[in-house]
Amino acid sequence: MADDTTQGLDRDFIEYVVKLIVENPDDVFVERTVDDLGVLLLLKVHKDDMGKIVGKQGQTAKALRVLLRIVGSKNNERVNLKIVEPEEA
Template structure:
């Protein structure tokens, strides 16, 4: 039997993913409050987390609002296991990639060379 918080998160997540039948939410209570562990199909992890974690953060914000209404503190942990091993996020930010990371990947790219040339032309402008 699932609780209102589990049903709430399940409803939101199932509308986001391509494989709603693989959405699973486990609930645990500890001294910090209620911990909801969300597991989805590996293909859908990106949809649930969103760009820069925006979707996951939005779900956590909505869950916090539900917690205010129910006098409870909720935490959401997104957990998934795929063929490469396990994946887990607890809402911590992902390390940002630097320009150098992208440059190393596409050092010989024509687009990279053209973009650098255009930027060099822009540097020469007197504005």
């Protein structure tokens, strides 16, 4: 498990990258939870930005997950990313 200095670097990293991709960076929210399976990051973005985050055939989402796996392995953590569908108003 990572020490206190690396705690949350994965969350900060994915938030930074996603904010560079989307049109509505103020609507990016990342929630980090830790359990027996590792780290789970829940990503919420503006509904208009979902297509950019998922990408064609899920390529962008897959790339984000690969990058998180690399960041996690550097800190001896298993990091998973779940992209949350925005709720319709």
